[in-house]
Amino acid sequence: ILNVEQSPQSLHVQEGDSTNFTCSFPSSNFYALHWYRWETAKSPEALFVMTLNGDEKKKGRISATLNTKEGYSYLYIKGSQPEDSATYLCALHTSYDKVIFGPGTSLSVIP
């Protein structure tokens, strides 16, 4: 079974703080690395899909980087807001469309 790991498991930050999470994965034989945000009582929604080594994506205050050679991706949130509170999932899109998720990082932003 292919293992996708995420750290930390949970995180509590003050409003306005910047934060980052890590996703690590086997560094070969994959098509893409996905990041999703999963808010309570909602469905997970895609933030980024990254494929190339050195890829950097940005959406508002959230950005992500990808290092395929060493098998990790970082997700950054600048100036956290209470509405950023959610579980952040990374997923590895392997060959043949198998998509494997990590356990997630639960973020709580304290007003």
Add this chain to the structure above:
Amino acid sequence: DGGITQSPKYLFRKEGQNVTLSCEQNLNHDAMYWYRQDPGQGLRLIYYSQIVNDFQKGDIAEGYSVSREKKESFPLTVTSAQKNPTAFYLCASSFAGGPGTGELFFGEGSRLTVL
């Protein structure tokens, strides 16, 4: 509106019974997936399908079965052989097509409780 519909939202089952969870999408997506979530854990892949009449086992397929007779539909049957069926089940779909594609779109989930 395009999207993924899962039903039922909540389901109670007695031990020894099979149940079928429905997943329908009108996004014209090729690939469909079933995941299971248990408390404190991430999403674990049960089955996935890239094309009609074809599907593959995920990491925890034992005790489950699926069919893909139509592009729009990917029902999951939780059989009596599944030892711990109480969980939250999520269905997802995406365009298939190789590198760089395949962002998943999710349904709202079905919560199964075995009494």
